[in-house]
Amino acid sequence: MFRIQAALAERYVNATQDQLEDWIGAARSTLGDRLLILGHHYQRDEVMRWADARGDSFGLSRRAADTHGAEFIVFCGVHFMAESADILTAEHQVVILPDLNAGCSMADMADLDSVETAWDELAAVTDIERVVPITYMNSSAALKAFVGRRGGAVCTSSNARSVVRWALDRGDKLLFFPDQHLGRNTAFQLGFGPSDLRVWDPKRDLGGLEDADVKEAAFLLWKGHCSVHQRFKVEHVDAFRAAHPGGLVIVHPECSHDVVDLADQVGSTDFIIRAVGAAAAGAIIGVGTEIHLVRRLAAEHPDRTVVSLDPIVCPCSTMFRIDAAHLAWCLESLVESRIVNQIKVDTDTAKWARVALERMLDIV
Ligand code: 13P
Ligand code: SF4
Numbered sequence: 201m202f203r204i205q206a207a208l209a210e211r212y213v214n215a216t217q218d219q220l221e222d223w224i225g226a227a228r229s230t231l232g233d234r235l236l237i238l239g240h241h242y243q244r245d246e247v248m249r250w251a252d253a254r255g256d257s258f259g260l261s262r263r264a265a266d267t268h269g270a271e272f273i274v275f276c277g278v279h280f281m282a283e284s285a286d287i288l289t290a291e292h293q294v295v296i297l298p299d300l301n302a303g304c305s306m307a308d309m310a311d312l313d314s315v316e317t318a319w320d321e322l323a324a325v326t327d328i329e330r331v332v333p334i335t336y337m338n339s340s341a342a343l344k345a346f347v348g349r350r351g352g353a354v355c356t357s358s359n360a361r362s363v364v365r366w367a368l369d370r371g372d373k374l375l376f377f378p379d380q381h382l383g384r385n386t387a388f389q390l391g392f393g394p395s396d397l398r399v400w401d402p403k404r405d406l407g408g409l410e411d412a413d414v415k416e417a418a419f420l421l422w423k424g425h426c427s428v429h430q431r432f433k434v435e436h437v438d439a440f441r442a443a444h445p446g447g448l449v450i451v452h453p454e455c456s457h458d459v460v461d462l463a464d465q466v467g468s469t470d471f472i473i474r475a476v477g478a479a480a481a482g483a484i485i486g487v488g489t490e491i492h493l494v495r496r497l498a499a500e501h502p503d504r505t506v507v508s509l510d511p512i513v514c515p516c517s518t519m520f521r522i523d524a525a526h527l528a529w530c531l532e533s534l535v536e537s538r539i540v541n542q543i544k545v546d547t548d549t550a551k552w553a554r555v556a557l558e559r560m561l562d563i564v
Contacts (some may be wrong), residue, residue: 205300212525226248227531238263240277241469242519247276249525256470257281257337258356261342272296276522278304282543283341288551288557295543297394298526302518304338309424310378312342314402325411332371334363336379339412341545341553348556349390357453358468359564360386366563378424385453385460387419399423428516429454432488432499436509437462440486450475451488459488469493479504488517
């Protein structure tokens with residue numbers, strides 16, 4: 201999705217890291233309890249050190265929902281996370297995303313028009329009342345509202361299994377978007393096989409499927425993926441295992457199923473942090489997720505060897521947009537009573553997206 205972030209003033213562009221730290225620290229103490237900074241695990245260290253709470257998508261959405269005191273929530277993460285925080289917080293609370301161009305390329309792979317088209321096409325060949333739409337947290341508020349209106353729910357990488365089980369109690373089929381990999385990995389974890397799944401290609405009529413495919417499938421998986429996690433390949437796992445027999449492989453469920461299948465453990469960013477923390481001293485751990493988290497884990501556990509499975513470093517370029525300069529600008533603006541980069545979801549969309557998010561929070 202195209203968003204426009206105005207260029208920062210020279211003061212911030214030309215500042216040294218020390219100056220930015222001083223400015224952020226001063227603004228933060230001036231704002232005191234009025235401010236809450238949330239940081240997703242993929243954020244840079246220069247940003248993460250200021251976070252009052254760190255978390256995965258699920259943990260941060262729960263934290264936003266439970267935050268009643270703070271007037272300003274500065275969300276150091278990406279756009280869909282800030283939207284969810286806005287939906288789950290009270291009317292008087294303001295959610296700010298330090299750089300408006302911090303989106304998510306996967307979230308942009310499903311838009312409301314194409315999902316509505318898919319829904320209408322499905323309705324022509326199957327009993328649509330028995331189809332439950334499930335959207336991954338990594339999606340726009342408009343898609344969360346779409347599933348809220350149609351009896352579906354949101355899921356994250358830490359609760360996808362519970363949400364999918366919940367959905368299967370309510371219908372015969374899931375339309376799961378936008379990440380085919382999380383959908384496939386979850387279906388396999390629940391005991392489904394390849395014949396239960398079909399990939400829905402939004403660029404083709406009826407998703408590129410025959411009527412019989414739609415009728416047969418339990419999971420219609422949107423053809424979307426994460427550009428960061430799709431880089432991890434079987435060859436990386438094989439190379440790591442050859443170099444470190446006895447090493448531990450931990451990956452995020454946005455990786456493809458062949459990689460997940462070879463891993464020892466699979467889970468959300470928070471799960472990965474706990475799994476590395478639980479590994480024995482001396483363990484050699486190959487991790488399949490975004491590089492800032494992998495590097496932080498390596499630094500926090502000097503008695504273990506934590507490496508990326510992919511030797512060619514791959515940051516999430518949109519998470520990376522949030523830096524100390526943008527954070528300093530947002531906070532100093534708040535001190536001057538100017539709200540910049542507010543993320544505000546319109547009332548009707550927020551109402552239905554909240555239904556879908558609260559269903560998720562109730563399920564888990
Ligand atoms: P988590 O919910 O595991 O933090 O994942 C979010 C994400 O965007 C991973 O790419
Ligand atoms: Fe989106 Fe992938 Fe970045 Fe996560 S890592 S925010 S899914 S592009």
